[in-house]
Amino acid sequence: xxxxxxxxxxxxxxxxxxxxxxxxxxxxxxxxxxxxxxxxxxxxxxxxxxxxxxxxxxxxxxxxxxxxxxxxxxxxxxxxxxxxxxxxxxxxxxxxxxxxxx
Amino acid sequence: xxxxxxxxxxxxxxxxxxxxxxxxxxxxxxxxxxxxxxxxxxxxxxxxxxxxxxxxxxxxxxxxxxxxxxxxxxxxxxxxxxxxxxxxxxxxxxxxxxxxxxxxxxxxxxxxxxxxxxxxxxxxxxxxxxxxxxxxxxxxxxxxxxxxxxxxxxxxxxxxxxxxxxxxx
Numbered sequence: 001x002x003x004x005x006x007x008x009x010x011x012x013x014x015x016x017x018x019x020x021x022x023x024x025x026x027x028x029x030x031x032x033x034x035x036x037x038x039x040x041x042x043x044x045x046x047x048x049x050x051x052x053x054x055x056x057x058x059x060x061x062x063x064x065x066x067x068x069x070x071x072x073x074x075x076x077x078x079x080x081x082x083x084x085x086x087x088x089x090x091x092x093x094x095x096x097x098x099x100x101x102x
Numbered sequence: 103x104x105x106x107x108x109x110x111x112x113x114x115x116x117x118x119x120x121x122x123x124x125x126x127x128x129x130x131x132x133x134x135x136x137x138x139x140x141x142x143x144x145x146x147x148x149x150x151x152x153x154x155x156x157x158x159x160x161x162x163x164x165x166x167x168x169x170x171x172x173x174x175x176x177x178x179x180x181x182x183x184x185x186x187x188x189x190x191x192x193x194x195x196x197x198x199x200x201x202x203x204x205x206x207x208x209x210x211x212x213x214x215x216x217x218x219x220x221x222x223x224x225x226x227x228x229x230x231x232x233x234x235x236x237x238x239x240x241x242x243x244x245x246x247x248x249x250x251x252x253x254x255x256x257x258x259x260x261x262x263x264x265x266x267x268x269x270x271x
Binding site: 004007008009010011012014015016018019020021022023025026027029031032034035036038039041042045046049050052053054058059061062064065066068069070071072073074075076077079081083085086087092 | 108109112113116119120123124126127132135136138139141142143145146149152153155158161162165166168169170173174177178180181192194195197198199202203205206209213214233234236240241244245248255256259260262263264265266267269
């Protein structure tokens, strides 16, 4: 039974990725920026799984597990950095953080 | 092209996920954004089921909806930002949307070239082994070294998070 063309899945994941891109570029709250990055990683996962289904190859699913592992580590470290920033500068707006500016 | 109810399920979930992901980046309150993020992750898990990746769907619910969003909510609770104006500079939003549109055009041009191959996928399961069993076999045989390296990565991330969030850095 032929159901969903792969292009529709790819266009959907592109839409999700672009929402993530716009979120990263426009929001100033560091927590929302991290959420947008999660959206982008999810879009990548969807592509992996769609092609895994299309090609009947489980490598895509295994790689999406590795993406989830990396996302979990990234969000833990990112939120720890946000807590540390808030403790030091009372702000988590990403354009006010200029600690490394010479 | 027969759509089948799994196909309808896919289109409904996909549109819900796009709408709620837009809500994630447009809500003013970070708590609301986190709630819409949970909803997006549940929709994605449903889509993974229609793509016959049941194990990934379960991991998605456990790790993202259960773990990562709870972490987000904890940090939102620890970092009080209520009443603080985070207004976006005019022009920056327009520039970001323009950039996203350019990226969309570039990728869609590539997809258009792909369209001639007429690939379709079936949502129905047609395999002898269960999905979890098959993924587990792959993980513990062919991808054993990356699997172990991923566990080391998680350990490093955990130590890093603890060190970064300590009182005196």
